[in-house]
Amino acid sequence: MERLPRLAAARRPCEHSPASEPHIGVARLQQGAGFHRQELGRRWTTDELLALSKSLPAKTAPGEAWEYNNGGYAVLGAIVEKLTGKPWYDAVQERISRPLGLSSIRYAVGADTAARYVPSGSGGQPVEGIDMSIAGAAGALVGNVGDMAKWANALHSGKVVRPDLYAEMIRPATLNSGKTFPYGFGLHLRRLLDKPMIEHGGSGRGIDTASAYLPDDKLFVAVFANANGLPTDSSDVMRRIAAAALGSPFPAFTEVPVDAGTIAPLLGRYGSGGQEVRFLRRKDDYFVAVGDDEVRVLAAGNDRFFSASSSLNWVQFIRGADGALSIQMNNASSARPRLHPRIGDLPAVAPVKAPAAVLRTYVGRYRTETLPVTVSVAADGDLIMQAEGQAPMPLRAVSETEFRTEDNRMRIVFHPEDGKTDRFTIHRGARELHGVRVSAD
Incomplete structure (x- = not known):
């Protein structure tokens, strides 16, 4: 060996x-x-x-x-x-x-x-x-x-x-x-709270595992689950256990109702050091965006919002003595939050609308590594994706071939070839799911 x-x-x-x-x-x-x-x-x-x-x-x-x-x-x-x-x-x-x-x-x-x-x-x-x-x-x-x-x-x-x-x-x-x-x-070479972390995990039908070794503290944590696609995946649980063992537990957040009028003044552009962060609203959801990456966030009260896909990542809005706003970015990899002052309002952006003729080429039933998936077009013209036994997910067009779920947790890319589309790839974090068309109805 x-x-x-x-x-x-x-x-x-x-x-x-x-x-x-x-x-x-x-x-x-x-x-x-x-x-x-x-x-x-x-x-x-x-x-x-x-x-x-x-x-x-x-x-x-x-x-x-x-x-x-x-x-x-x-x-x-x-x-x-x-x-x-x-x-x-x-x-x-x-x-x-x-x-x-x-x-x-x-x-x-x-x-x-x-x-x-x-x-x-x-x-x-x-x-x-x-x-x-x-x-x-x-x-x-x-x-x-x-x-x-x-x-x-x-x-x-x-x-x-x-x-x-x-x-x-x-x-x-x-x-x-x-x-x-x-x-x-x-082995993935990552960081947790600024400490080096050597990580390995795997998932499949009915399997979700994560493990990590932190060499500075000689700490090892492993989490095995006999189900996949859970709201909280094993890698988040593993990180929470490791952080608690290091004496720096992550805060636990619960979504609370917050009036949209209270959140409205927080919307805008923030930035420093050449990085720009946008806090925006789309329909009834809120997102933190850096470049092309958007993360749907949930309100936790007191101007705090946590990622809908991983509560280990969150933001907090801070008001200075002069009333100026800043956004504080917190994530699991770093023990030091980053603070970005507000630099302006959000620009007006026209929504992307994929042509109806293109959307119709995506309609059909697909096999994936897990559950069968159906793609259809709703009465309002939106593309809908639904896994067997699960709720339908409206998809938002980013381009004619790329779409995102409304909560922004998944990115779906269709792969047209020779005038037809028989495949798609679902990206969720670092994981991929592959769909292959089995019928067009």
């Missing part, structure tokens, strides 16, 4: 810098004309997953861009099998799990695990008919948080790989241009 980072061919898959299609599992199977649901429930081999990965066209040459790519781990799993002469998961058991006493960490196929659920209406729907072998070396392992803590201690204390190889694991990926990306070998 220690030889793998020395292989030039293995470095790029570890760093996710061969930018092919990002997922080779459920979504890729659903793109095939011969897709059948039973394909998800059958046993998959490493060779089959490798062939599936190789069949995908590369978006860029290796090292030109960074994008998460499960296919890279199909390659790594194949390398392990070539070097050891046994299935990658047996090699993990023999070389890692047993020597470190990680009795719960094993191959997911046939393992006794918690039932998994996906959101459906006001409750949950059991996940059935998916064989975990389809995840391959990218995620077909199971375990508990106790063994994850043992694994983290072993990895970060030098019991798994030599110090020089560990340094490679936590070094940012360097692209061909010389630009770096904060991702090592399967």
Whole structure:
């Protein structure tokens, strides 16, 4: 196992810098004309997953861009099998799990695990008919948080790989241009309250996990959930636990009703140091925008607003002795809030309206990695997206091909090809969901 980072061919898959299609599992199977649901429930081999990965066209040459790519781990799993002469998961058991006493960490196929659920209406729907072998070396392992803590201690204390190889694991990926990306070998390199944080997580149908190690404090936190698509995801819970353990807990916010007339004087442009922040209202919702990124916020009272997607990020409006307004930006990565004074009113912006003829080309039913999705056009001309068993979501046009949900938590991009549109990508934070049209009605 220690030889793998020395292989030039293995470095790029570890760093996710061969930018092919990002997922080779459920979504890729659903793109095939011969897709059948039973394909998800059958046993998959490493060779089959490798062939599936190789069949995908590369978006860029290796090292030109960074994008998460499960296919890279199909390659790594194949390398392990070539070097050891046994299935990658047996090699993990023999070389890692047993020597470190990680009795719960094993191959997911046939393992006794918690039932998994996906959101459906006001409750949950059991996940059935998916064989975990389809995840391959990218995620077909199971375990508990106790063994994850043992694994983290072993990895970060030098019991798994030599110090020089560990340094490679936590070094940012360097692209061909010389630009770096904060991702090592399967590890996000982030910060929490100005402290370095080495993070890894994963999600899928009925799975949502997050874990992080803070080297300055030798603190490790892991959160496992047997459902995905929850209002609060595991990464937020993990950060709250870590911050509390560090003695700097994040405040807890609850949405409170606030009169629109009270909020109106806060709307405007704020900025300093070359950065501009806009606080705006759209219909009945409020947003904090920096550049093209908008975050829907909820009122917490006392001129405080927290992100609807993550209450770890919030803003507070502060009035100086002269009555001048400033916006204080608080986020989970930094312990030091940023203060931006008001610099002016919001400019008048005409709403983007995609042509009705274009919207009609998006209408239909789509398969995704999770639930079936229907796209339709409402009577008022707005595009509507609705996942099976969930409430419809009106979409706001940003361009003819890009849309956002009203709460701005998701960005939806349609991909027209040769005069028709059969695919879309949903972006939610760093995560993606891929839709493939199955019918036009």
